[in-house]
Amino acid sequence: xxxxxxxxxxxxxxxxxxxxxxxxxxxxxxxxxxxxxxxxxxxxxxxxxxxxxxxxxxxxxxxxxxxxxxxxxxxxxxxxxxxxxxxxxxxxxxxxxxxxxxxxxxxxxxxxxxxxxxxxxxxxxxxxxxxxxxxxxxxxxxxxxxxxxxxxxxxxxxxxxxxxxxxxxxxxxxxxxxxxxxxxxxxxxxxxxxxxxxxxxxxxxxxxxxxxxxxxxxxxxxxxxxxxxxxxxxxxxxxxxxxxxxxxxxxxxxxxxxxxxxxxxxxxxxxxxxxxxxxxxxxxxxxxxxxxxxxxxxxxxxxxxxxx
Numbered sequence: 597x598x599x600x601x602x603x604x605x606x607x608x609x610x611x612x613x614x615x616x617x618x619x620x621x622x623x624x625x626x627x628x629x630x631x632x633x634x635x636x637x638x639x640x641x642x643x644x645x646x647x648x649x650x651x652x653x654x655x656x657x658x659x660x661x662x663x664x665x666x667x668x669x670x671x672x673x674x675x676x677x678x679x680x681x682x683x684x685x686x687x688x689x690x691x692x693x694x695x696x697x698x699x700x701x702x703x704x705x706x707x708x709x710x711x712x713x714x715x716x717x718x719x720x721x722x723x724x725x726x727x728x729x730x731x732x733x734x735x736x737x738x739x740x741x742x743x744x745x746x747x748x749x750x751x752x753x754x755x756x757x758x759x760x761x762x763x764x765x766x767x768x769x770x771x772x773x774x775x776x777x778x779x780x781x782x783x784x785x786x787x788x789x790x791x792x793x794x795x796x797x798x799x800x801x802x803x804x805x806x807x808x809x810x811x812x813x814x815x816x817x818x819x820x821x822x823x824x825x826x827x828x829x830x831x832x833x834x835x836x837x838x839x840x841x842x843x844x845x846x847x848x849x850x851x852x853x854x855x856x857x858x859x860x861x862x863x864x865x866x867x868x869x870x871x872x873x874x875x876x877x878x879x880x881x882x883x884x885x886x887x888x889x890x891x892x893x894x895x896x897x898x899x900x901x902x903x904x
Contacts, residue, residue, distance in 0.1 A: 600660040600713070600750040603697065607743045608654035611717060611736050614647035616725035620853045626833065627727035627735060628849050630809065630872035631708050632865065633769055633897075634672030638712035640901060641669035641689045641761060642754070648716025649726045651744065653709045656700040660711075660750070662692040667758045668713055673706025673771065673873055688762040706771040706873040714754020729850050731810075767900060771873045776883035779836060780890050782861035787823030788838075795819065796860055797882050801844070805876040809850040812871065814880070818842025821858045828856040834863035836882075846871065864890040866897060 612635065615628025629635035629652050636646040651658070656675040669689040670677060677684040678699045684690060686709060692698055700709060719726040720739040728734075733741035737748055744750075776797075785793065795817045804813035819842045831837070835847045837857040846863060847855075863871065864885065874880065 598666050598713075598752055598754075598756065599663045600666075600698075601663060602659070602744055602746055602748045602750065603661050604657065604659035604699075605744045605746055605748075606655075606657040607730075609658045609744045610652050610654075610728040610730075611649055611719055611744065612652045612727045613649045613716070613725055615727055615849060616723050616729075616734070619723050620830070623853050624723060624732060624734070625729060625850055625853055627725065627729040629710060629727075630849055631672055631710070631869045633869040634708065634873075635710045636901060637687070637763055637767070638669045638671035638710040639716070640904065641671065641687075641763060642667070642712055642714050642758060644712060644714070644716055644754070646901060648712065649719055650713075651711040651717065651750070653700050653711060654707060656702045658744075659697055659699040661697050662694055663749075664756070665691070665693050666713070666756045667691055667760070668698070668711060670709060670711055671763065672709040674704040675706075675709045676701035676704050677709065687768050689758065689760050691760065703875060707875050708872055713750070713752035714756065714758060715752050716754070718751040718753065731850060764904075767904060769869065769873075771870075773870065774879070776881040777867035777871060778864045778885040778890060778893075779861045779867070779882050780864060780887045781884055782835070782859040784821070784823060784826070784858035785860055787821055787858060788860070789820045789822055792819040792821075792842075796844075797884055800879050800881055803874055803876050803878045803880065804843075807876060809848055811845045811847045811851060814844045814846065816843070819844065819860075823858060826856045826858060828854045831855045832862050834865070834868045836860040836863065848872075865894055866890075
């Protein structure tokens, strides 16, 4: 068993895996890494199960010290990672020698980095997952939904005798990509005014600073819903709901399980991964897409892991 000691952390540094499923009927949300692509590639670099627990580091402020020589992997945002002051680029596995410090300073490109260890980080399984959901007090190192804190130790059982490798450039997501975010239309789309339906997909939206793992508010032209009041219904990942103020909210992994606001639809998984790497104030656009097209693109992307 190998360990890392946490020397500095923030409430935004969490242990995450692919998420908690099969329990939404109990009112339990899914959790999991917001940028599932980067999380999966971090695990791929070490030959792990793609769903193995990793550390999701948001915006930096995290420092860990190796207690033994080890091999780790880093994918996702460039948060100014350094090993003893030497810059460390993402999308590669790397060696960390006993006593060396791995530090994440500030966002340079993207918002969330994913740190993986051989075999995945150890933590108790709670309702089938180790993902941290702070609001529900589930998952994480002690199973109680706590963020990673200074003084905690991260254990993993995999071997440090691994060959180093980097993710080929053609597989690395482009965090500077400003193409529209694909959205599968929902059942209430026809209940918005014609002008609002036009504005939703022909306006530029600004990501509000009021954002967390539950959701991100989009600021822009207010949308007008003209339908009847709704009865609360299940909310899928990526749902774009429109509250009475007309400013859409994209619901993320730690969202509530049911809600009664009308929805434009839901972002595709690939669009959600891109959104997870956007900083507050970023500009985004939405693009309607057929479900069949979104499904085909998702399958094609998943094949990259099998063929890499």
